[in-house]
Amino acid sequence: MDIVVVGSVAFDTVETPFGKADEVLGGSATYFSLSASFFAKVGMVAVVGKDFPDEHIKMLEEKGIDTAGIEKKDGSTFRWKGRYDYDLNQAHTLETHLNVFEHFNPTLPESYRKAPFVFLANIDPELQLKVLEQVEAPRLVACDTMNFWIEGKPSELREVLKRVELFVINEAEAREFAGEPSLVKAARKIMDCGPRILIIKRGEYGALMFNGSSVFSAPAYPLEDVFDPTGAGDSFAGGLMGYLAYTNDLSEQNIRKAIVMGSVMASFNVEDFSLNRLRAISCDDIRARYTEFKQLTYFEDV
């Protein structure tokens, strides 16, 4: 087991300017795991309802993902319904039914506890803390969050950040968390709370990494159409953590490569609904797009 991820598994109903998908497989842990599975062995910690079909579990296992941490409970699986308009950076939530996710109490199987890489996807910071109590000296703990927790559980979130080395957050939420319009100043404030490495996700504008005094700007892939942005952030985190686990190298230069790998995985993910694209691509596709990212940003010295 290289990476443990804790997060949601959900059925999503999504409408975008390009079409509609009904009750398709989604959730932060699912997107993360499928993306990371190209690079490393992932164990999922999540909860599903009795309505969750075995075929999904089987699909995850066929991708080499360990599903021993997915608990099946009485009730229905978490459901999310959302819409994107032409501004695909902005999801409009239409319905949320937490169902079994409401009483999610993440419990790590014994075999997960020594995993060197841990990713706490965007869930209640109290649950993120519960996971941290169950892991034994991981090499790298990373987490994500959202405005809902920044506003609703600020002190719990700060507790998490004290114990996290790598923090991944959206641009607007970084500014909100820090109460600071300047992104560079906001980054410094956030890093004062604990994380040594901060990655700010900017949607179609790429990502910025702050690592000590170093800053790295990664572009996004200029896609003709972003078909469905759902799961982009978690696919990004999956590629990032997957590549770090695969290389087991936390140097500045390797984290930069991992961020580009995360951007590669996110760029594939948004090309279709649900996990369709991540299920279809090969390692060759990933390598080819990484090369395209290189060409996209390369310029010579003067």
Add this chain to the structure above:
Amino acid sequence: MDIVVVGSVAFDTVETPFGKADEVLGGSATYFSLSASFFAKVGMVAVVGKDFPDEHIKMLEEKGIDTAGIEKKDGSTFRWKGRYDYDLNQAHTLETHLNVFEHFNPTLPESYRKAPFVFLANIDPELQLKVLEQVEAPRLVACDTMNFWIEGKPSELREVLKRVELFVINEAEAREFAGEPSLVKAARKIMDCGPRILIIKRGEYGALMFNGSSVFSAPAYPLEDVFDPTGAGDSFAGGLMGYLAYTNDLSEQNIRKAIVMGSVMASFNVEDFSLNRLRAISCDDIRARYTEFKQLTYFEDV
């Protein structure tokens, strides 16, 4: 004469979250010229009123800028008053007094007509066309525009675009011009109108260049504070055209370097009001920041 620029010279009154500047020197031709003057010999085509002090002309000439094309007319110089809130990508115009600029009829001095590089800053497309009638076989013609002309003079603007090789435009205006939310599709539509090279300015997110089938993504410099964004786009264009004229090389790789040079100049410009920063920096400062841009974006192959 390496570059001819036609545009505005203005007195700006600007308020930002960081302070206020009253009746300071501005205008697209001014920002462009001062930025380009670090690389090449620029001739300005513009109009000012009798109130325009000789000290400004002297300052421009001390920077090596040819001011023979600045016409002094009865009346007052163009004045613009604007405000920026914390979203520094968005200028709020409070007052515009065109004054002598209202009847601007650009006339190129004889010595300007054979300039190999021509930049048509954001002015009435009819005036841009008048300038093109006065130049003799330039090597590269570039232009900028804005929503005001896209909406008010669409057919004249299309006429300009047929005769322009390099088109520089803001992201929102690119989408508006093309009537297309996908930036990649919008780029293709715009290039179908004439320009071989399209540079889309994205403010704090950098710039995207489309050149044939190649795409280049340039980052913006992550400044702690953008003090005053006025003139950022024109400083960008000045660095870009200045570097192209200096190197006289229109290869893909050299245009990429020129775009980064433009980004370097824009990043300096926004660090202070008016032209204060561009007047203070040295060639060493420019080289050092170019190197920082390189470090900001570099990542290794996998």
